[in-house]
Amino acid sequence: MGSTGPISNASEEEKSSNASQLSVKSTDEMMVIRLEAVDEDNYGSIISALKERGKKWELTNVDGERILKILP
Structure with a gap:
């Protein structure tokens, strides 16, 4: 996926951050973000x-x- 910043894609590896109840999980197939932890500005x-x-x-x-699924 090649993005910069705190949200990145790792080959066959799941990443999860518990800070502020934020969960980001990614694989080679997709990335999911729990929207409960994303404020309106960040969502935009x-x-x-x-x-x-x-x-x-x-x-x-x-x-x-509510989950935001980012597809490959």
Whole structure:
């Protein structure tokens, strides 16, 4: 995926950060972000970055939590 900043893609490796209940998990297949931990400004920045890079994403609910799925 080749992005910079705290959200990155690691080959076949899952990453998780517990700071402020933020969870980001990534594999070679996709990345998921728990939206509960993302404030409105950061959400806008994430979506803008995805659009600029031509990435596809979808919003979904998993066990009552809103999840942003970033597709390969």
